[in-house]
Amino acid sequence: MGKNLYQKVWSDHLVGTLENGQFQVFVALHLIHEVTSPQAFGMLKDKGLGVAYPKRTFATVDHIIPTDDQSRPFSDPMAERMMEVLSEATETHGIEFFQPNTGSQGIVHVVGPELGLTQPGMTICCGDSHTSTHGAFGCIALGIGTSQVRDVLASQTLAMDPLKVRRIEVTGELASGVTAKDVTLHIIRTLGVNGGVGYAYEYAGPVIDAMSMEERMTVCNMSIEGGARCGYINPDATTFEFLRGRERVPSGADFDAAVARWGSYASDVDAEYDDVVVIDGGAIEPTVTWGVTPGQAISINERIPDPALAAGLDQELMEDALRYMQLDSEAPIAGTKIDVAFIGSCTNGRLSDFKAVAEAIKGHQVANHVRAIAVPGSEKVDADAKALGLDHIFREAGFEWRKPGCSMCLAMNPDKLVGDEICASSSNRNFMGRQGSSTGRTLLMSPIMVAAAAVQGQVADARVVFDLKEVG
């Protein structure tokens, strides 16, 4: 019987067994940022410990960084302090830090892959739940807490229970105007926000095979929103071509050797799984959330569900969600008026996201009452977009084009909703208060659907607004 990728990566990185029955696993790549890691350095100091493998850890700043004026000191003194602590810690311990204005800064899950730090077969950790993004490359990529960041800094290992593996096969072909974001929202809607607890998700099937690396990252990014500990896609020619020539990827004969090794991690054809789910990719439509969890989603032509049809606590959860969102059950989601449009985040802040939107919004204007911002995921995405003139297209359409960072995905920087504003967002979480106002409201959707909502001033079908027919 063959092995799946998870089993191969796990056994390759296994160090030993701990007394409580957990396993000690070597971490091939450790990424850190300013929100969840400074405290870990403090913990190390308290225990008199150093960093064991400083060359296997890389730092960036993304959550708190302003996207308008990035000059130092930052206007927010606490943000400045966090930046200082991370700077000092990385310097003290010899950890490479991708500082702003170096061309390498950006959202941690955008930076790792674009530099080629993220490579197939790795175990990757970061104090950030969206670390699952890196699974797109055939990695076991885990979000961890700050105490575990400490563990990895001190030992380059992690204590962990093994996971089950669920293969999710997305069959058929996506219809035009349907994106990777719709696929992931559809999967979460189908399996539930806690459907993945205890599992690694292996995404497979013709729809996944046909996706670009950036699309695969969008899918893996939201594994955590489905409750899975991580998500991955088997490495293939698409993966290797994406990595070829990247800054931190070997070149020449070393690249060929690396490809051979990377490919060997892919799940065997006769691999066993704890569960298999088949999703009809052809049936997926542009999907939008109506509630306060990513699973509370419907396709653009559906109506908001009636809580009366749900049972027990689900019913209460839906009623609470509708009350918070100020939406009515059985109303169509299309036509919901929006105040803010946000395109960015580790889910959908990559070059292909901005390219797709730029092609669509040429000749369109953002509705007068909508505040629309586009935030590239990294300095490289920003530079590449500018080289293609995308920033001009966005500005002409009425978007602000900002500097890179997490921005309004979680609003730890100055980019926030005000009061109960409602935001069409390409980010990953529609939790209560997520976008910086305790009464702010979020509708998750694909970048192209955000653009359609921005132009119409209300939730709308991008396929109609932009006349998307036979183009993918």
Added chain:
Amino acid sequence: MSEQLNRSGRGVYVQGNDIDTDRIIPARFLKCVTFDELGPALFYDERFDSDDLPKGHILDNPAHRGASVLVTDANFGCGSSREHAPQALQKFGIEVIIAESFAEIFHGNCTTLGMPCLVMPAEQRRALAGLVQQNPDAEFLIDIEQCTLIFANQSFAFGMKESAREAFLTGRFDPLNELLLGQEAIRSVAEKLGYAETV
């Protein structure tokens, strides 16, 4: 016998499935370089309005003040991996959490901090929540070895992830010291994977 074997304290029931870590600790409170000040910020936007006035949340109900056992519903702690969430709960005074299920990163964070996460099936968990609401003065008696608890003269069985239970039984819920013991084994895995030159 380790003191981790038994836990006691009064209870409070915070209702809701899928309570995410953004709700447990809103992102603006993550602007900090230590966890020390997080206790008062627990569930802030659910407990206080935009003028910082209390909204009458159950955690602020005088009858439940000082409760250390939090009972809630399913999928508690989903979303962000922020350890700020369990840190805020712990600094607020919560020592044990009982739910139908937990999000995994949150569960791991709680265990490392020494906060047991106990799992109960829906029906029993609902009954327990009702008892907690009716008996704010009653004390939990939690036996981690036996996986049973007594509250308001009723006995309940609970589940725990085996590795977490074992960790509490031995008092070794923080794995760092044990991880550091494996230096040689770590080095040999690093060498095998081609990372030795980066030491």
